[in-house]
Amino acid sequence: xxxxxFGTSDTARGxxxxxPPALFALLLLAVPxxxxxxxxxxxxxxxxxxxxxxxxxxxEALSEPLYGQLILRSVLIAGAVTLTTVVxxxxxxxxxxxxxxxxxxxxxxxxxxxxFWTSYLIRVFLWKVILGYNGVLNSTLIGVGIIxxxxxxxxxxxxxxxxxxAHAFAPFAILPIFVSLEKIDRSLLEASRDLGENHVMxxxxxxxxxxxxxxxxxxxxxxxxxxxxxxxxxxxxxxGGLMIxxxxxxxxxxxxxxxxxxxxAVIAMAIVTVIALVFIFLNxxxxxxxx
Amino acid sequence: MTTTPPIVSLRDVHKYYGTYHALRGIDLDIxxxxxxxxxxxxxxxxxxxxxxxxxxxDLSSGTLLLSGQDMAGVPANRxxxxxxxxxxxxxxxxxxxxxxxxxxxxxxxxxxxAKAALVEDALDMVGLDGFGARAAHxxxxxxxxxxxxxxALILKPKVLLLDEPLSAxxxxxxxxxxxxxxxxxxHVGITFxxxxxxxxxxxxxxxxxxxxxxxxxxxxxxxxxxxxxxTSRQVADFIGVMNFLPASLTAGSTAASVEIxxxxxxxxxxxxxxxxxxxxxxxxxIRPETMSILFDGEPAPARETSGxxxxxxxxxxxxxxxxxxxxxxxxxxxxxxNLVGRRVLxxxxxxxxxxxxxxxxxxAK
Numbered sequence: 297x298x299x300x301x302f303g304t305s306d307t308a309r310g311x312x313x314x315x316p317p318a319l320f321a322l323l324l325l326a327v328p329x330x331x332x333x334x335x336x337x338x339x340x341x342x343x344x345x346x347x348x349x350x351x352x353x354x355x356e357a358l359s360e361p362l363y364g365q366l367i368l369r370s371v372l373i374a375g376a377v378t379l380t381t382v383v384x385x386x387x388x389x390x391x392x393x394x395x396x397x398x399x400x401x402x403x404x405x406x407x408x409x410x411x412f413w414t415s416y417l418i419r420v421f422l423w424k425v426i427l428g429y430n431g432v433l434n435s436t437l438i439g440v441g442i443i444x445x446x447x448x449x450x451x452x453x454x455x456x457x458x459x460x461x462a463h464a465f466a467p468f469a470i471l472p473i474f475v476s477l478e479k480i481d482r483s484l485l486e487a488s489r490d491l492g493e494n495h496v497m498x499x500x501x502x503x504x505x506x507x508x509x510x511x512x513x514x515x516x517x518x519x520x521x522x523x524x525x526x527x528x529x530x531x532x533x534x535x536g537g538l539m540i541x542x543x544x545x546x547x548x549x550x551x552x553x554x555x556x557x558x559x560x561a562v563i564a565m566a567i568v569t570v571i572a573l574v575f576i577f578l579n580x581x582x583x584x585x586x587x
Numbered sequence: 588m589t590t591t592p593p594i595v596s597l598r599d600v601h602k603y604y605g606t607y608h609a610l611r612g613i614d615l616d617i618x619x620x621x622x623x624x625x626x627x628x629x630x631x632x633x634x635x636x637x638x639x640x641x642x643x644x645d646l647s648s649g650t651l652l653l654s655g656q657d658m659a660g661v662p663a664n665r666x667x668x669x670x671x672x673x674x675x676x677x678x679x680x681x682x683x684x685x686x687x688x689x690x691x692x693x694x695x696x697x698x699x700x701a702k703a704a705l706v707e708d709a710l711d712m713v714g715l716d717g718f719g720a721r722a723a724h725x726x727x728x729x730x731x732x733x734x735x736x737x738x739a740l741i742l743k744p745k746v747l748l749l750d751e752p753l754s755a756x757x758x759x760x761x762x763x764x765x766x767x768x769x770x771x772x773x774h775v776g777i778t779f780x781x782x783x784x785x786x787x788x789x790x791x792x793x794x795x796x797x798x799x800x801x802x803x804x805x806x807x808x809x810x811x812x813x814x815x816x817x818t819s820r821q822v823a824d825f826i827g828v829m830n831f832l833p834a835s836l837t838a839g840s841t842a843a844s845v846e847i848x849x850x851x852x853x854x855x856x857x858x859x860x861x862x863x864x865x866x867x868x869x870x871x872x873i874r875p876e877t878m879s880i881l882f883d884g885e886p887a888p889a890r891e892t893s894g895x896x897x898x899x900x901x902x903x904x905x906x907x908x909x910x911x912x913x914x915x916x917x918x919x920x921x922x923x924x925n926l927v928g929r930r931v932l933x934x935x936x937x938x939x940x941x942x943x944x945x946x947x948x949x950x951a952k
Contacts, residue, residue: 481674481676483672483673483674483676484676484678484679486643486663486670486672486676487670487672487676487678488678488689489642489643489662489663489664490641490643490663490664490668490669490670490739491664491669491689491690491738491739491742492664492665492690492692492693492742493664493689493690493692493693494662494664497692501689501692502678505680506679506680583680
């Protein structure tokens with residue numbers, strides 16, 4: 297028998313290999329997460345932090361109506377963004393997958409990602425230019441005579457947040473749906489036609505059910521980050537479009553109440569998790585009920 | 588040939604993909620209840636032809652009639668055909684029973700129970716009774732094929748189209764399915780049109796076979812005629828094994844006389860020239876099983892020649908010999924059954940060969 301020293305067995309070698317990324321993940325993901333949890337059970341005592349564990353923050357967060365209102369608004373805005381994005385992304389993904397010639401598909405996908413070439417912040421500012429009182433949209437509409445006065449419901453409110461985020465997250469929704477559509481064996485569509493179904497019924501009975509995994513992925517990929525977004529509501533949301541992330545930032549930086557901010561962050565995280573799980577669960581049920 | 592009006596009728600059908608001429612004037616009638624095969628190497632247009640009948644490809648010109656009705660402008664979902672796809676195209680998100688019932692949705696005359704009973708019958712017919720609740724992805728290759736068959740046959744099509752349905756199966760299963768498909772076809776009485784590149788499969792299963800090369804039908808005949816009387820060297824070469832020997836032909840009044848390299852002089856009748864009697868230099872074809880090796884002074888039943896064993900392949904039941912005949916560049920192949928007490932020759936041995944002039948087929952050079 298040989299001595300099984302470090303670096304000789306497969307397990308040890310594997311562990312050595314994954315150690316750097318594991319350490320990286322631990323430092324950058326786990327530690328901040330644990331810190332946030334810890335902070336949420338501490339409390340702010342003017343300039344210092346009181347390290348006695350307490351549920352005071354949670355009690356306050358749940359009793360203060362402003363927080364609840366902000367969380368509800370965040371969920372609604374993120375839901376609206378997700379719905380808009382996925383509904384608009386599906387036809388685009390479908391078109392690229394089914395109607396663009398195979399040798400042009402990568403070019404199309406590449407072009408869809410072009411908005412990513414500019415910074416997120418600049419894109420948000422551009423929407424401000426487009427949606428503003430004297431912005432591109434209003435001047436154009438007045439110019440062609442469709443409206444007499446500038447529209448005001450499109451900037452500095454929740455609508456602006458939805459429009460801006462839906463644009464920003466479009467590629468995130470298009471790509472997973474595109475991938476799931478690409479994976480559909482085209483002979484399945486022919487089989488459906490052969491068995492007597494027209495194009496519409498083939499889409500409903502074959503294409504759509506097989507694209508569900510992509511739609512689910514798109515929904516989660518859009519919903520989870522948008523609910524915690526704070527740049528867009530801050531810049532285009534106005535007072536009525538502020539979301540929970542803006543409050544978390546205010547707590548941490550302006551009100552110097554890190555424990556309260558951490559508590560709101562934990563609650564927001566918990567709500568996202570619950571919504572995502574319920575969504576996945578309903579989906580499984582729906583898929584199972586069909587088969 | 589069948590006397591009933593044809594179920595499938597193609598007249599001067601052409602198909603172009605851009606400048607590529609995939610189907611070059613196909614004329615074809617397929618009778619009711621026939622097991623018909625389209626046989627040819629890959630790229631010969633047989634799958635294109637099948638897909639044209641199914642309605643997945645448009646004709647560039649020509650007409651297609653299905654039981655007397657012109658199919659121009661009729662989409663695939665309105666045609667009285669159903670298809671078994673090469674990949675089987677089983678819907679992965681549905682169970683076996685749902686796959687089989689897929690085409691029944693539009694049958695408003697049937698209630699749930701009637702549909703379920705039909706599905707049950709269809710599964711029973713293909714030997715999958717009790718598999719209804721299984722998930723489609725949990726099936727083996729052979730089972731997937733049976734589902735594809737049941738799914739198509741449940742709709743009682745006028746024509747069942749099969750696109751290389753057995754090519755994905757292993758040898759044993761393929762042979763079993765060949766028998767089963769044949770039995771099933773007789774049982775349901777539906778016209779089957781099978782596309783295959785496997786000549787053996789076509790011979791075993793079909794009533795008639797159309798051999799296709801480069802978008803044209805080279806020969807259309809029943810299996811025996813196709814094997815015994817191929818009308819061209821290309822067909823003869825594609826169906827089974829055929830030895831080709833250079834020869835020179837002198838025509839007589841009723842029979843012709845040929846001088847064949849390695850075999851000698853022989854008489855040949857017009858029936859042995861399916862493509863018409865050639866003149867002068869020609870090619871003579873002879874099948875491996877019509878020649879045999881004579882052992883230990885055994886007398887030749889017909890004609891005799893000799894050669895050296897160049898190469899041999901032992902198959903268990905058979906041995907295939909490549910024999911170098913005197914004055915012939917390419918060795919000829921002949922096959923011998925490995926009967927009790929019959930020895931297998933070795934490479935380099937001299938062998939006496941028996942052959943029969945009735946087995947010869949003459950082609951133009």
